[in-house]
Amino acid sequence: MASVQGAEVKVMGLTKTYGSNQVLRSLDLDIAPGEFIAIVGRSGGGKSTLLRMIAGFERPTDGGVLIDGEPLRGRNRSARTMFQNARLLxxxxxxxxxxxxxxxxxxxxxxxxxxxxxxxxxxxxxxxxxxxxxxxxxxxxxxxxxxxPRLLLLDEPLGALDAMTRLELIERIWQKRKFSAFLITHDVDEAIMLGDRIVLIEDGRVTMDKRVTLPRPRKRKDQEFLTLAEEVLERVMGDEAGLINGERDKIEALASA
Ligand SMILES: Nc1ncnc2c1ncn2[C@@H]1O[C@H](COP(=O)(O)OP(=O)(O)OP(=O)(O)O)[C@@H](O)[C@H]1O
Ligand SMILES: [Mg+2]
The missing domain is CATH 1.10.238 (Recoverin; domain 1)
Structure with missing residues:
Protein backbone atom coordinates (compact mmCIF):
# COMPACT_ATOMS: atom_id res chain seq x y z
CA MET A 1 0.00 0.00 0.00
CA ALA A 2 1.48 3.33 -0.97
CA SER A 3 2.36 5.58 1.94
CA VAL A 4 0.35 8.76 2.16
CA GLN A 5 1.33 12.34 2.82
CA GLY A 6 -0.01 13.51 6.15
CA ALA A 7 -2.60 16.26 6.32
CA GLU A 8 -1.87 19.65 7.87
CA VAL A 9 -4.36 20.72 10.53
CA LYS A 10 -4.89 24.18 11.94
CA VAL A 11 -7.41 24.60 14.72
CA MET A 12 -8.13 28.26 15.20
CA GLY A 13 -10.09 29.86 18.01
CA LEU A 14 -12.28 26.79 18.20
CA THR A 15 -15.20 27.24 20.55
CA LYS A 16 -17.92 24.70 21.24
CA THR A 17 -20.84 25.25 23.53
CA TYR A 18 -23.51 22.77 24.54
CA GLY A 19 -26.32 24.77 26.10
CA SER A 20 -24.61 26.81 28.79
CA ASN A 21 -21.62 24.47 28.93
CA GLN A 22 -18.63 25.95 27.11
CA VAL A 23 -16.61 22.84 26.35
CA LEU A 24 -13.96 24.29 23.99
CA ARG A 25 -12.77 27.82 24.66
CA SER A 26 -11.12 29.48 21.69
CA LEU A 27 -8.72 26.57 21.32
CA ASP A 28 -5.72 26.80 18.99
CA LEU A 29 -3.71 23.80 17.80
CA ASP A 30 -1.53 23.10 14.76
CA ILE A 31 -0.57 19.68 13.47
CA ALA A 32 2.17 19.51 10.85
CA PRO A 33 1.95 16.93 8.03
CA GLY A 34 2.95 13.54 9.37
CA GLU A 35 3.21 14.74 12.94
CA PHE A 36 2.06 12.55 15.84
CA ILE A 37 0.16 14.49 18.49
CA ALA A 38 -0.65 12.78 21.77
CA ILE A 39 -3.53 14.38 23.65
CA VAL A 40 -3.76 14.01 27.40
CA GLY A 41 -5.94 15.55 30.08
CA ARG A 42 -8.40 14.80 32.82
CA SER A 43 -11.87 13.50 32.09
CA GLY A 44 -14.32 16.06 30.74
CA GLY A 45 -11.67 18.52 29.51
CA GLY A 46 -12.94 18.47 25.93
CA LYS A 47 -10.55 16.02 24.22
CA SER A 48 -13.19 13.93 22.45
CA THR A 49 -15.14 17.05 21.54
CA LEU A 50 -12.04 18.47 19.86
CA LEU A 51 -11.55 15.20 17.98
CA ARG A 52 -15.14 15.26 16.72
CA MET A 53 -14.65 18.84 15.51
CA ILE A 54 -11.48 17.91 13.59
CA ALA A 55 -13.32 14.91 12.12
CA GLY A 56 -16.07 17.29 11.04
CA PHE A 57 -18.79 15.34 12.86
CA GLU A 58 -20.04 18.50 14.54
CA ARG A 59 -20.01 22.20 13.79
CA PRO A 60 -18.08 24.67 15.93
CA THR A 61 -19.94 27.38 17.81
CA ASP A 62 -17.13 29.75 16.84
CA GLY A 63 -13.72 29.53 15.19
CA GLY A 64 -12.82 26.71 12.86
CA VAL A 65 -10.48 24.13 11.44
CA LEU A 66 -8.27 24.35 8.34
CA ILE A 67 -7.21 21.14 6.61
CA ASP A 68 -4.27 21.77 4.28
CA GLY A 69 -5.24 25.42 4.36
CA GLU A 70 -8.88 24.81 3.38
CA PRO A 71 -11.70 25.54 5.83
CA LEU A 72 -13.31 22.32 6.97
CA ARG A 73 -17.00 22.15 6.10
CA GLY A 74 -18.89 18.98 6.84
CA ARG A 75 -17.08 15.67 7.17
CA ASN A 76 -13.30 15.67 7.03
CA ARG A 77 -12.62 13.53 3.96
CA SER A 78 -8.90 13.16 4.64
CA ALA A 79 -9.48 11.74 8.11
CA ARG A 80 -10.51 8.42 9.61
CA THR A 81 -11.58 8.03 13.20
CA MET A 82 -11.23 5.13 15.53
CA PHE A 83 -13.24 5.02 18.72
CA GLN A 84 -13.07 2.79 21.77
CA ASN A 85 -15.67 0.38 20.46
CA ALA A 86 -15.01 -1.35 17.16
CA ARG A 87 -18.50 -0.91 15.62
CA LEU A 88 -18.18 -3.82 13.17
CA LEU A 89 -21.12 -5.03 11.13
CA PRO A 149 -6.31 8.38 5.57
CA ARG A 150 -3.98 11.36 5.67
CA LEU A 151 -5.08 12.02 9.22
CA LEU A 152 -5.87 9.32 11.76
CA LEU A 153 -7.96 10.36 14.76
CA LEU A 154 -7.75 7.91 17.64
CA ASP A 155 -9.91 8.25 20.75
CA GLU A 156 -8.41 5.87 23.30
CA PRO A 157 -8.30 3.12 20.70
CA LEU A 158 -7.32 -0.52 21.08
CA GLY A 159 -8.06 -0.53 24.80
CA ALA A 160 -8.60 -4.28 24.73
CA LEU A 161 -4.98 -4.86 23.70
CA ASP A 162 -2.13 -4.95 26.16
CA ALA A 163 -0.20 -1.68 26.30
CA MET A 164 2.87 -3.05 24.53
CA THR A 165 1.01 -4.54 21.55
CA ARG A 166 -1.05 -1.39 21.17
CA LEU A 167 2.00 0.81 21.18
CA GLU A 168 4.01 -1.27 18.74
CA LEU A 169 1.07 -1.58 16.38
CA ILE A 170 0.31 2.14 16.30
CA GLU A 171 3.95 3.18 15.97
CA ARG A 172 4.75 0.66 13.23
CA ILE A 173 1.72 1.64 11.15
CA TRP A 174 2.31 5.36 11.60
CA GLN A 175 5.96 5.05 10.57
CA LYS A 176 4.96 3.07 7.50
CA ARG A 177 1.98 5.16 6.41
CA LYS A 178 3.19 8.63 7.40
CA PHE A 179 -0.28 10.01 8.17
CA SER A 180 -0.74 12.78 10.70
CA ALA A 181 -1.94 11.32 13.98
CA PHE A 182 -4.13 12.68 16.78
CA LEU A 183 -4.21 10.20 19.65
CA ILE A 184 -6.19 10.70 22.83
CA THR A 185 -4.78 8.61 25.65
CA HIS A 186 -4.98 8.49 29.42
CA ASP A 187 -1.62 6.74 29.54
CA VAL A 188 1.17 9.30 29.92
CA ASP A 189 3.85 6.70 29.10
CA GLU A 190 2.04 5.85 25.89
CA ALA A 191 1.79 9.55 25.02
CA ILE A 192 5.55 9.98 25.44
CA MET A 193 6.38 6.75 23.61
CA LEU A 194 4.39 7.87 20.57
CA GLY A 195 4.02 11.64 20.51
CA ASP A 196 6.13 14.14 18.61
CA ARG A 197 4.27 16.51 20.89
CA ILE A 198 2.28 16.02 24.07
CA VAL A 199 -0.69 18.35 24.27
CA LEU A 200 -2.59 18.80 27.51
CA ILE A 201 -6.22 19.88 27.25
CA GLU A 202 -7.85 21.30 30.34
CA ASP A 203 -11.13 23.08 30.57
CA GLY A 204 -11.41 23.44 26.80
CA ARG A 205 -7.97 24.94 26.23
CA VAL A 206 -4.45 23.80 25.42
CA THR A 207 -2.52 24.32 28.65
CA MET A 208 0.67 22.50 27.70
CA ASP A 209 2.24 21.74 24.33
CA LYS A 210 5.50 19.93 24.76
CA ARG A 211 7.79 18.64 22.03
CA VAL A 212 9.35 15.25 22.68
CA THR A 213 12.84 15.11 21.24
CA LEU A 214 13.76 11.60 22.43
CA PRO A 215 14.90 9.41 19.53
CA ARG A 216 12.71 6.46 18.47
CA PRO A 217 12.20 3.77 19.46
CA ARG A 218 11.91 5.31 22.89
CA LYS A 219 12.78 3.48 26.05
CA ARG A 220 10.85 3.88 29.26
CA LYS A 221 13.97 3.31 31.31
CA ASP A 222 15.87 6.32 29.91
CA GLN A 223 16.38 8.99 32.51
CA GLU A 224 15.12 11.64 30.09
CA PHE A 225 11.94 9.62 29.53
CA LEU A 226 11.34 9.25 33.24
CA THR A 227 11.89 12.95 33.89
CA LEU A 228 9.50 13.91 31.11
CA ALA A 229 6.87 11.39 32.26
CA GLU A 230 7.00 12.81 35.76
CA GLU A 231 6.70 16.36 34.46
CA VAL A 232 3.72 15.57 32.22
CA LEU A 233 1.98 13.55 34.91
CA GLU A 234 2.40 16.42 37.33
CA ARG A 235 0.89 18.81 34.82
CA VAL A 236 -2.03 16.48 34.13
CA MET A 237 -2.77 15.96 37.79
CA GLY A 238 -1.95 19.59 38.61
CA ASP A 239 -5.23 20.96 37.28
CA GLU A 240 -6.81 19.87 40.54
CA ALA A 241 -4.45 22.22 42.39
CA GLY A 242 -5.15 24.89 39.76
CA LEU A 243 -8.89 24.56 40.23
CA ILE A 244 -8.53 24.87 43.98
CA ASN A 245 -6.41 28.00 43.55
CA GLY A 246 -8.93 29.48 41.17
CA GLU A 247 -11.76 28.74 43.55
CA ARG A 248 -9.94 29.99 46.63
CA ASP A 249 -11.17 33.56 46.35
CA LYS A 250 -14.75 32.40 45.99
CA ILE A 251 -14.40 29.99 48.88
CA GLU A 252 -12.89 32.70 51.08
CA ALA A 253 -15.66 35.11 50.09
CA LEU A 254 -18.26 32.52 50.99
CA ALA A 255 -16.56 31.72 54.27
CA SER A 256 -16.43 35.36 55.33
CA ALA A 257 -20.02 36.08 54.24
N1 LIG B 1 -23.09 16.04 22.65
C1 LIG B 1 -22.93 16.65 23.83
N2 LIG B 1 -23.94 17.32 24.40
C2 LIG B 1 -23.77 17.96 25.57
N3 LIG B 1 -22.63 17.98 26.27
C3 LIG B 1 -21.57 17.34 25.75
C4 LIG B 1 -21.66 16.63 24.52
N4 LIG B 1 -20.47 16.09 24.26
C5 LIG B 1 -19.67 16.42 25.29
N5 LIG B 1 -20.32 17.18 26.19
C6 LIG B 1 -19.75 17.74 27.42
O1 LIG B 1 -18.50 18.31 27.10
C7 LIG B 1 -17.57 18.11 28.14
C8 LIG B 1 -16.31 17.51 27.56
O2 LIG B 1 -16.59 16.23 27.05
P1 LIG B 1 -15.51 15.38 26.24
O3 LIG B 1 -16.16 14.11 25.90
O4 LIG B 1 -14.96 16.19 25.14
O5 LIG B 1 -14.39 15.17 27.35
P2 LIG B 1 -13.08 14.28 27.33
O6 LIG B 1 -11.94 15.20 27.60
O7 LIG B 1 -13.04 13.48 26.08
O8 LIG B 1 -13.30 13.34 28.60
P3 LIG B 1 -12.94 11.78 28.82
O9 LIG B 1 -11.47 11.76 29.15
O10 LIG B 1 -13.78 11.41 29.99
O11 LIG B 1 -13.28 11.03 27.58
C9 LIG B 1 -18.27 17.26 29.18
O12 LIG B 1 -18.69 18.08 30.22
C10 LIG B 1 -19.45 16.68 28.44
O13 LIG B 1 -20.54 16.46 29.28
MG1 LIG C 1 -13.19 11.43 25.69
Whole structure:
Protein backbone atom coordinates (compact mmCIF):
# COMPACT_ATOMS: atom_id res chain seq x y z
CA MET A 1 0.00 0.00 0.00
CA ALA A 2 1.48 3.33 -0.97
CA SER A 3 2.36 5.58 1.94
CA VAL A 4 0.35 8.76 2.16
CA GLN A 5 1.33 12.34 2.82
CA GLY A 6 -0.01 13.51 6.15
CA ALA A 7 -2.60 16.26 6.32
CA GLU A 8 -1.87 19.65 7.87
CA VAL A 9 -4.36 20.72 10.53
CA LYS A 10 -4.89 24.18 11.94
CA VAL A 11 -7.41 24.60 14.72
CA MET A 12 -8.13 28.26 15.20
CA GLY A 13 -10.09 29.86 18.01
CA LEU A 14 -12.28 26.79 18.20
CA THR A 15 -15.20 27.24 20.55
CA LYS A 16 -17.92 24.70 21.24
CA THR A 17 -20.84 25.25 23.53
CA TYR A 18 -23.51 22.77 24.54
CA GLY A 19 -26.32 24.77 26.10
CA SER A 20 -24.61 26.81 28.79
CA ASN A 21 -21.62 24.47 28.93
CA GLN A 22 -18.63 25.95 27.11
CA VAL A 23 -16.61 22.84 26.35
CA LEU A 24 -13.96 24.29 23.99
CA ARG A 25 -12.77 27.82 24.66
CA SER A 26 -11.12 29.48 21.69
CA LEU A 27 -8.72 26.57 21.32
CA ASP A 28 -5.72 26.80 18.99
CA LEU A 29 -3.71 23.80 17.80
CA ASP A 30 -1.53 23.10 14.76
CA ILE A 31 -0.57 19.68 13.47
CA ALA A 32 2.17 19.51 10.85
CA PRO A 33 1.95 16.93 8.03
CA GLY A 34 2.95 13.54 9.37
CA GLU A 35 3.21 14.74 12.94
CA PHE A 36 2.06 12.55 15.84
CA ILE A 37 0.16 14.49 18.49
CA ALA A 38 -0.65 12.78 21.77
CA ILE A 39 -3.53 14.38 23.65
CA VAL A 40 -3.76 14.01 27.40
CA GLY A 41 -5.94 15.55 30.08
CA ARG A 42 -8.40 14.80 32.82
CA SER A 43 -11.87 13.50 32.09
CA GLY A 44 -14.32 16.06 30.74
CA GLY A 45 -11.67 18.52 29.51
CA GLY A 46 -12.94 18.47 25.93
CA LYS A 47 -10.55 16.02 24.22
CA SER A 48 -13.19 13.93 22.45
CA THR A 49 -15.14 17.05 21.54
CA LEU A 50 -12.04 18.47 19.86
CA LEU A 51 -11.55 15.20 17.98
CA ARG A 52 -15.14 15.26 16.72
CA MET A 53 -14.65 18.84 15.51
CA ILE A 54 -11.48 17.91 13.59
CA ALA A 55 -13.32 14.91 12.12
CA GLY A 56 -16.07 17.29 11.04
CA PHE A 57 -18.79 15.34 12.86
CA GLU A 58 -20.04 18.50 14.54
CA ARG A 59 -20.01 22.20 13.79
CA PRO A 60 -18.08 24.67 15.93
CA THR A 61 -19.94 27.38 17.81
CA ASP A 62 -17.13 29.75 16.84
CA GLY A 63 -13.72 29.53 15.19
CA GLY A 64 -12.82 26.71 12.86
CA VAL A 65 -10.48 24.13 11.44
CA LEU A 66 -8.27 24.35 8.34
CA ILE A 67 -7.21 21.14 6.61
CA ASP A 68 -4.27 21.77 4.28
CA GLY A 69 -5.24 25.42 4.36
CA GLU A 70 -8.88 24.81 3.38
CA PRO A 71 -11.70 25.54 5.83
CA LEU A 72 -13.31 22.32 6.97
CA ARG A 73 -17.00 22.15 6.10
CA GLY A 74 -18.89 18.98 6.84
CA ARG A 75 -17.08 15.67 7.17
CA ASN A 76 -13.30 15.67 7.03
CA ARG A 77 -12.62 13.53 3.96
CA SER A 78 -8.90 13.16 4.64
CA ALA A 79 -9.48 11.74 8.11
CA ARG A 80 -10.51 8.42 9.61
CA THR A 81 -11.58 8.03 13.20
CA MET A 82 -11.23 5.13 15.53
CA PHE A 83 -13.24 5.02 18.72
CA GLN A 84 -13.07 2.79 21.77
CA ASN A 85 -15.67 0.38 20.46
CA ALA A 86 -15.01 -1.35 17.16
CA ARG A 87 -18.50 -0.91 15.62
CA LEU A 88 -18.18 -3.82 13.17
CA LEU A 89 -21.12 -5.03 11.13
CA UNK A 90 -22.03 -8.43 12.64
CA UNK A 91 -23.55 -9.76 9.40
CA UNK A 92 -20.41 -9.14 7.33
CA UNK A 93 -17.28 -11.26 7.55
CA UNK A 94 -14.03 -9.67 8.73
CA UNK A 95 -12.66 -9.04 5.23
CA UNK A 96 -15.94 -7.46 4.08
CA UNK A 97 -16.06 -5.28 7.17
CA UNK A 98 -12.65 -3.91 6.23
CA UNK A 99 -13.32 -3.53 2.52
CA UNK A 100 -16.85 -2.18 2.79
CA UNK A 101 -17.54 0.64 0.35
CA UNK A 102 -14.20 0.43 -1.45
CA UNK A 103 -13.83 0.39 -5.21
CA UNK A 104 -14.94 -2.98 -6.63
CA UNK A 105 -11.82 -3.57 -8.71
CA UNK A 106 -9.22 -3.79 -5.95
CA UNK A 107 -11.11 -3.83 -2.65
CA UNK A 108 -10.06 -7.36 -1.81
CA UNK A 109 -6.28 -6.80 -2.15
CA UNK A 110 -6.52 -3.58 -0.19
CA UNK A 111 -8.57 -5.15 2.60
CA UNK A 112 -6.22 -8.15 2.77
CA UNK A 113 -3.20 -5.87 3.02
CA UNK A 114 -4.77 -3.83 5.81
CA UNK A 115 -5.67 -7.00 7.70
CA UNK A 116 -2.11 -8.22 7.30
CA UNK A 117 -0.82 -4.96 8.76
CA UNK A 118 -2.84 -5.47 11.94
CA UNK A 119 -1.80 -9.12 12.11
CA UNK A 120 -5.18 -10.65 11.28
CA UNK A 121 -4.79 -11.95 7.73
CA UNK A 122 -5.81 -15.46 8.73
CA UNK A 123 -9.12 -14.24 10.24
CA UNK A 124 -10.41 -12.71 6.99
CA UNK A 125 -13.24 -15.24 6.63
CA UNK A 126 -14.45 -15.15 10.23
CA UNK A 127 -17.56 -13.47 11.58
CA UNK A 128 -16.91 -10.57 13.97
CA UNK A 129 -18.75 -12.46 16.73
CA UNK A 130 -16.00 -15.07 17.05
CA UNK A 131 -13.20 -12.51 17.49
CA UNK A 132 -11.78 -11.38 20.80
CA UNK A 133 -12.26 -7.77 21.89
CA UNK A 134 -8.72 -6.87 20.88
CA UNK A 135 -9.11 -8.57 17.50
CA UNK A 136 -12.31 -6.64 16.81
CA UNK A 137 -10.47 -3.43 17.56
CA UNK A 138 -7.68 -4.41 15.20
CA UNK A 139 -10.24 -5.05 12.46
CA UNK A 140 -11.59 -1.57 13.11
CA UNK A 141 -8.06 -0.21 12.75
CA UNK A 142 -7.66 -2.08 9.45
CA UNK A 143 -10.95 -0.59 8.29
CA UNK A 144 -9.62 2.88 9.08
CA UNK A 145 -6.28 2.21 7.36
CA UNK A 146 -7.72 0.73 4.20
CA UNK A 147 -8.94 4.17 3.15
CA UNK A 148 -5.39 5.47 3.33
CA PRO A 149 -6.31 8.38 5.57
CA ARG A 150 -3.98 11.36 5.67
CA LEU A 151 -5.08 12.02 9.22
CA LEU A 152 -5.87 9.32 11.76
CA LEU A 153 -7.96 10.36 14.76
CA LEU A 154 -7.75 7.91 17.64
CA ASP A 155 -9.91 8.25 20.75
CA GLU A 156 -8.41 5.87 23.30
CA PRO A 157 -8.30 3.12 20.70
CA LEU A 158 -7.32 -0.52 21.08
CA GLY A 159 -8.06 -0.53 24.80
CA ALA A 160 -8.60 -4.28 24.73
CA LEU A 161 -4.98 -4.86 23.70
CA ASP A 162 -2.13 -4.95 26.16
CA ALA A 163 -0.20 -1.68 26.30
CA MET A 164 2.87 -3.05 24.53
CA THR A 165 1.01 -4.54 21.55
CA ARG A 166 -1.05 -1.39 21.17
CA LEU A 167 2.00 0.81 21.18
CA GLU A 168 4.01 -1.27 18.74
CA LEU A 169 1.07 -1.58 16.38
CA ILE A 170 0.31 2.14 16.30
CA GLU A 171 3.95 3.18 15.97
CA ARG A 172 4.75 0.66 13.23
CA ILE A 173 1.72 1.64 11.15
CA TRP A 174 2.31 5.36 11.60
CA GLN A 175 5.96 5.05 10.57
CA LYS A 176 4.96 3.07 7.50
CA ARG A 177 1.98 5.16 6.41
CA LYS A 178 3.19 8.63 7.40
CA PHE A 179 -0.28 10.01 8.17
CA SER A 180 -0.74 12.78 10.70
CA ALA A 181 -1.94 11.32 13.98
CA PHE A 182 -4.13 12.68 16.78
CA LEU A 183 -4.21 10.20 19.65
CA ILE A 184 -6.19 10.70 22.83
CA THR A 185 -4.78 8.61 25.65
CA HIS A 186 -4.98 8.49 29.42
CA ASP A 187 -1.62 6.74 29.54
CA VAL A 188 1.17 9.30 29.92
CA ASP A 189 3.85 6.70 29.10
CA GLU A 190 2.04 5.85 25.89
CA ALA A 191 1.79 9.55 25.02
CA ILE A 192 5.55 9.98 25.44
CA MET A 193 6.38 6.75 23.61
CA LEU A 194 4.39 7.87 20.57
CA GLY A 195 4.02 11.64 20.51
CA ASP A 196 6.13 14.14 18.61
CA ARG A 197 4.27 16.51 20.89
CA ILE A 198 2.28 16.02 24.07
CA VAL A 199 -0.69 18.35 24.27
CA LEU A 200 -2.59 18.80 27.51
CA ILE A 201 -6.22 19.88 27.25
CA GLU A 202 -7.85 21.30 30.34
CA ASP A 203 -11.13 23.08 30.57
CA GLY A 204 -11.41 23.44 26.80
CA ARG A 205 -7.97 24.94 26.23
CA VAL A 206 -4.45 23.80 25.42
CA THR A 207 -2.52 24.32 28.65
CA MET A 208 0.67 22.50 27.70
CA ASP A 209 2.24 21.74 24.33
CA LYS A 210 5.50 19.93 24.76
CA ARG A 211 7.79 18.64 22.03
CA VAL A 212 9.35 15.25 22.68
CA THR A 213 12.84 15.11 21.24
CA LEU A 214 13.76 11.60 22.43
CA PRO A 215 14.90 9.41 19.53
CA ARG A 216 12.71 6.46 18.47
CA PRO A 217 12.20 3.77 19.46
CA ARG A 218 11.91 5.31 22.89
CA LYS A 219 12.78 3.48 26.05
CA ARG A 220 10.85 3.88 29.26
CA LYS A 221 13.97 3.31 31.31
CA ASP A 222 15.87 6.32 29.91
CA GLN A 223 16.38 8.99 32.51
CA GLU A 224 15.12 11.64 30.09
CA PHE A 225 11.94 9.62 29.53
CA LEU A 226 11.34 9.25 33.24
CA THR A 227 11.89 12.95 33.89
CA LEU A 228 9.50 13.91 31.11
CA ALA A 229 6.87 11.39 32.26
CA GLU A 230 7.00 12.81 35.76
CA GLU A 231 6.70 16.36 34.46
CA VAL A 232 3.72 15.57 32.22
CA LEU A 233 1.98 13.55 34.91
CA GLU A 234 2.40 16.42 37.33
CA ARG A 235 0.89 18.81 34.82
CA VAL A 236 -2.03 16.48 34.13
CA MET A 237 -2.77 15.96 37.79
CA GLY A 238 -1.95 19.59 38.61
CA ASP A 239 -5.23 20.96 37.28
CA GLU A 240 -6.81 19.87 40.54
CA ALA A 241 -4.45 22.22 42.39
CA GLY A 242 -5.15 24.89 39.76
CA LEU A 243 -8.89 24.56 40.23
CA ILE A 244 -8.53 24.87 43.98
CA ASN A 245 -6.41 28.00 43.55
CA GLY A 246 -8.93 29.48 41.17
CA GLU A 247 -11.76 28.74 43.55
CA ARG A 248 -9.94 29.99 46.63
CA ASP A 249 -11.17 33.56 46.35
CA LYS A 250 -14.75 32.40 45.99
CA ILE A 251 -14.40 29.99 48.88
CA GLU A 252 -12.89 32.70 51.08
CA ALA A 253 -15.66 35.11 50.09
CA LEU A 254 -18.26 32.52 50.99
CA ALA A 255 -16.56 31.72 54.27
CA SER A 256 -16.43 35.36 55.33
CA ALA A 257 -20.02 36.08 54.24
N1 LIG B 1 -23.09 16.04 22.65
C1 LIG B 1 -22.93 16.65 23.83
N2 LIG B 1 -23.94 17.32 24.40
C2 LIG B 1 -23.77 17.96 25.57
N3 LIG B 1 -22.63 17.98 26.27
C3 LIG B 1 -21.57 17.34 25.75
C4 LIG B 1 -21.66 16.63 24.52
N4 LIG B 1 -20.47 16.09 24.26
C5 LIG B 1 -19.67 16.42 25.29
N5 LIG B 1 -20.32 17.18 26.19
C6 LIG B 1 -19.75 17.74 27.42
O1 LIG B 1 -18.50 18.31 27.10
C7 LIG B 1 -17.57 18.11 28.14
C8 LIG B 1 -16.31 17.51 27.56
O2 LIG B 1 -16.59 16.23 27.05
P1 LIG B 1 -15.51 15.38 26.24
O3 LIG B 1 -16.16 14.11 25.90
O4 LIG B 1 -14.96 16.19 25.14
O5 LIG B 1 -14.39 15.17 27.35
P2 LIG B 1 -13.08 14.28 27.33
O6 LIG B 1 -11.94 15.20 27.60
O7 LIG B 1 -13.04 13.48 26.08
O8 LIG B 1 -13.30 13.34 28.60
P3 LIG B 1 -12.94 11.78 28.82
O9 LIG B 1 -11.47 11.76 29.15
O10 LIG B 1 -13.78 11.41 29.99
O11 LIG B 1 -13.28 11.03 27.58
C9 LIG B 1 -18.27 17.26 29.18
O12 LIG B 1 -18.69 18.08 30.22
C10 LIG B 1 -19.45 16.68 28.44
O13 LIG B 1 -20.54 16.46 29.28
MG1 LIG C 1 -13.19 11.43 25.69
Missing amino acids: PWERVLDNVGLGLDKKDWREKAEKALRQVGLAERAGDWPAVLSGGQKQRVALARALVRE
